[in-house]
Amino acid sequence: xxxxxxxxxxxxxxxxxxxxxxxxxxxxxxxxxxxxxxxxxxxxxxxxxxxxxxxxxxxxxxxxxxxxxxxxxxxxxxxxxxxxxxxxxxxxxxxxxxxxxxxxxxxxxxxxxxxxxxxxxxxxxxxxxxxxxxxxxxxxxxxxxxxxxxxxxxxxxxxxxxxxxxxxxxxxxxxxxxxxxxxxxxxxxxxxxxxxxxxxxxxxxxxxxxxxxxxxxxxxxxxxxxxxxxxxxxxxxxxxxxxxxxxxxxxxxxxxxxxxxxxxxxxxxxxxxxxxxxxxxxxxxxxxxxxxxxxxxxxxxxxxxxxxxxxxxxxxxxxxxxxxxxxxxxxxx
Numbered sequence: 001x002x003x004x005x006x007x008x009x010x011x012x013x014x015x016x017x018x019x020x021x022x023x024x025x026x027x028x029x030x031x032x033x034x035x036x037x038x039x040x041x042x043x044x045x046x047x048x049x050x051x052x053x054x055x056x057x058x059x060x061x062x063x064x065x066x067x068x069x070x071x072x073x074x075x076x077x078x079x080x081x082x083x084x085x086x087x088x089x090x091x092x093x094x095x096x097x098x099x100x101x102x103x104x105x106x107x108x109x110x111x112x113x114x115x116x117x118x119x120x121x122x123x124x125x126x127x128x129x130x131x132x133x134x135x136x137x138x139x140x141x142x143x144x145x146x147x148x149x150x151x152x153x154x155x156x157x158x159x160x161x162x163x164x165x166x167x168x169x170x171x172x173x174x175x176x177x178x179x180x181x182x183x184x185x186x187x188x189x190x191x192x193x194x195x196x197x198x199x200x201x202x203x204x205x206x207x208x209x210x211x212x213x214x215x216x217x218x219x220x221x222x223x224x225x226x227x228x229x230x231x232x233x234x235x236x237x238x239x240x241x242x243x244x245x246x247x248x249x250x251x252x253x254x255x256x257x258x259x260x261x262x263x264x265x266x267x268x269x270x271x272x273x274x275x276x277x278x279x280x281x282x283x284x285x286x287x288x289x290x291x292x293x294x295x296x297x298x299x300x301x302x303x304x305x306x307x308x309x310x311x312x313x314x315x316x317x318x319x320x321x322x323x324x325x326x327x328x329x330x331x332x333x
Contacts, residue, residue: 029296029325031281037293040273040284040329049298051084051322058265059116059126060317062307071307071315072124073322076112081126084322086308094137098128111176115160115215115265115303120167127158127171134158134171134197147171147202150195153188160215160265168198168243170205170224172212194226198243205245209235214266214276219332225251227263227276234263234276234285251289254278265303269329270311277302282316297323306331 029047032038055077063070070085072093083093097113111130119125124137125146132155133148146169148155157176163169174192194206194215206212210230217224217239224245227234232255237245251274254263259280266276272287281296282304299319307315311330316323 031294031296032292033294034286034290034292036286036290037284040269041293041295041325041327045325045327047295047297047316047323047325049318049321049323050088051090052320054078054320054322056110056319057317057322058112058302059114060303060305060315061116061118061124062305062311062315063118063122064309068309069307071305071322072116073317074113074116074126076114077109079109079112081113081116094124097126097135099130100128101131111157114158115171117161117163119163119169120165125161125163125169127161129157129159129176132157134161134169147195147197150189150193150202150204156187156189156192159213162215162217164217164221164239164243166243168196170215170217171195171197172215172226174211174213174229196243196245203244206235206237206248213262214264216266216268216274219268219270219272225266225274227254227266229262229264231255232257232263232279234266234274252276252283252285252291254283257283261300261302265301265317267304267306268332269306269327270332271329272332273329275304275314277304282314295325297321 030041054075057073057075059074061072073082079096080092081094081097082090084090114127114129116126128135134146136144136146156173159172159174161171191207193204194212196203196205209228212226213229214227224237224239234252235248236251238247257279261279264277274285276283281294283294284292297316297318298321301316301318303317305315307313312327313324
């Protein structure tokens with residue numbers, strides 16, 4: 001079922017023009033499991049599709065500008081990162097971010113730029129799955145490979161990444177698996193790792209997860225969170241002063257969740273609540289791990305980001321659609 005919502009009214013020469021937009025009923029776009037969820041997502045808040053027609057979008061980040069900003073969105077089958085602004089304009093920001101060193105591309109490619117982040121200097125850094133590297137886009141348009149091998153062996157297929165305020169970079173490196181089909185990864189590392197790149201040195205932090213995927217730092221940078229798509233769990237680690245981690249503990253178990261999708265992208269809001277893609281939508285957890293509720297996108301959304309000038313709009317990379325919902329909390333910055 002669809003409903004029409006009056007978004008604004010404009011008076012011109014005595015005539016009122018109404019702006020109408022099709023939205024999904026609230027009962028279908030949010031699921032409240034605890035009263036505390038209402039303080040994060042107001043009752044009646046709806047998910048709005050703002051752009052359709054993508055191949056399959058995943059990596060997404062909001063780039064702040066004076067008084068406004070824009071999104072960078074990775075469309076994997078197109079092998080392009082798009083620049084979308086709130087006025088609806090969209091242009092190609094970066095052509096061929098991935099598959100730069102592999103001749104040709106397979107039919108129906110499912111690899112491209114995945115996780116996208118901004119370093120403390122505001123430069124775009126992304127996970128190039130097929131090139132098996134972490135890449136930084138310089139201000140002059142050139143690309144710098146930050147990491148592509150560990151102890152002489154090529155990385156698997158970097159997936160997601162997050163920066164600490166001191167420029168330390170954490171990223172997950174699961175296997176690409178059978179998505180490459182005949183374009184086999186020729187896996188060189190005997191594990192799927194979580195890595196730290198700090199002061200030019202690459203360190204292996206975790207190698208006991210089945211498929212590390214989403215990664216996030218708590219707003220105070222004291223804890224690192226990594227989810228495991230295979231086990232449908234989220235792990236929490238203490239961050240040490242030197243950037244390494246210790247004392248891994250289970251933060252959340254999503255294995256009983258219903259619906260499509262596995263743990264994927266993760267982000268924090270400014271009040272310390274953790275948002276993680278999971279079965280059925282985007283799960284919202286209190287700082288103590290209590291599952292408060294869920295935001296349900298129009299399609300499976302592997303990635304999302306907080307955006308708009310106040311940071312209170314959650315933009316979702318929902319497969320073929322870009323969707324959003326207004327929240328009461330801003331994203332952590």
